[in-house]
Amino acid sequence: MDYRFSDRVQTLKPSAIREIFKYAADPTVVSLSAGNPAPEAFPAKEISEISARILLEHPIDALQYGLTEGYVPLRQHVSAYMKEKHNVGRAFDDILITSGAQQVMDLFTKSLCNEGDVVLCEAPSFIGSLNTFRSYNARLRGVPMDADGMNMDALEQALKEEKNAKYIYTIPNFQNPSGITMSLEKRKQLYALAKQYNVLILEDNPYGDLRIKGDYIPTIKSMDEDGIVVYAGTFSKVISPGMRVGYAIAPKDLLQKMIVCKQGADVHTSMWSQIICDEFITKYDFEAHLEHLRELYRAKSALALRKMDECLVPNKITYNPFEGGLFMWCTLPDGVDMPAFSKQAVLRKVCVVPGNAFLTDESAPCQSFRINYSSPTDEQLVKGIEILGQLAKDVL
Structure with missing residues (x-):
């Protein structure tokens, strides 16, 4: 055929x-x-203990359908953790639990991009995200990387030239694949440019907790007073990638469209995985x-x-x-x-x-x-x- x-x-x-x-x-x-x-x-030992306890004490919570937005205790605990540790989240924000951070890229792009819209990306950047953007017929424009992150002159030039640019995609911490970390100065410049040219920022931070040297640098989302940054986080690199639990922290109006898109994709993220993540970060020594x-x-x-x-x-x-x-x-x-x-x-x-x-x-x-x-x-x-x-x- x-x-x-x-x-x-x-x-x-x-x-x-x-x-x-x-x-x-x-x-x-x-x-x-x-x-x-x-x-x-x-x-593995802790996950085994949690799984056994879940299936013994409240199995239906893990086996039944759940809310598309995510398991309520996990949403509450992640929101509180991100606010306390990273100053992420404002009154206009909410949180959506996703099937890995990859789904954040998919739902966000599906919600915003029409065919031919432009996504400004670091060059090089994560192949999984690039393919997701391509799958919606978005046009990708690469912005070269300096030793301390995206070249801001090249980014501004791209913003001037691309009138239908929808958002800037960045992995500011230990970027995949380059390993580069964006400096605080450039994070501030990136935010200012996005605000000036009225485009959104998609901040992908799967590796942020895996700093092995150097000083912590605040997230771009922690600077967001204008509702222009969507933050993608995940438990894949700190608990388990196979469990497929990520999350988006974003302005509520934008998140509502992503929720509708998720309902058409997978209804909700695995309840079993969500409950395990919640119990691991609250009942064990996560730090x-x-x-x-x-x-x-x-x-x-x-x-x-x-x-x-x-x-x-x-x-x-x-x-x-x-x-x-x-x-x-x-x-x-x-x-x-x-x-x-x-x-x-x-x-x-x-x-x-x-x-x-x-x-x-x-x-x-x-x-x-x-x-x-x-x-x-x-x-x-x-x-x-x-x-x-x-x-x-x-x-x-």
Whole structure:
């Protein structure tokens, strides 16, 4: 049969990362391509205890339908936590529990964008969000990154030129894939520009709790006195990605449209997952758990950096400094074919993600690739970087 796909999906391509997972599934391949938390990061014992208690004491709460807006205690506790810890949330805001932060991008874009509307994105940026924006036939315009975040001159130029720009998408903390953290000064400039040009900001902060060095920087949403920032948070990187629990904190009028869209998508996020998240953050020492994660990633990143300095830097591969998150952004010397390098790495049994996968224009030239240091074992991390170092030596 000749399947006639909708105009919205005709040009969509599979996620490059998900395609790479097919190679990474080979047990002989070292995968430095995933974005998964470390296996040691999961509070499996606590989740098991909570699950047993839920099913014994109040099973129907977890097994029955729930509100689209989310499990009420979880909404209340997350709202209070974000207000107390990060000064996020004003009288005009409310909270929606979503099926992972990825759904925030989807519901937000569905609520706002018509075909041809423009989304201004960091270049590079997270492939999952870029594909979501593309799925609504939004036109993406990339804004280059400096060492301290989005280039503000380029952003303002884009805002002047793109009259139908709907919002600016940013990952200000330990950006995926570049690892860059936006400075406080640039966060203020970004907010001022969005207000001046009457566009919204979608602030995606999945890694904010995973700071391993440096000083905390306030969120852009904490500056929001005008109802122009939507904040996307998640429990994926701090409790479990498989449970699919995220949340949006946004102005109520905007959130109401996102709620209607969610009703047509999945009705509500898993009640079981929501209750587990609520009990974990309220009945266990959540702050101690976060510190455990930071210590874990501090140690793993230190090992990765030592091997990078030993194996890659002498072969002219550079990397961005980072203060947290899960990723390292590596750049090959000019003249080296990055896609060919990445393919050769696969043949040598190590997977990285080619950098062009993270661009608004995937056909644009790119010299970089992304490494994930959180999910491999220490032995795999060492082996994978050593293979990349030898490959670089051979190529150069």
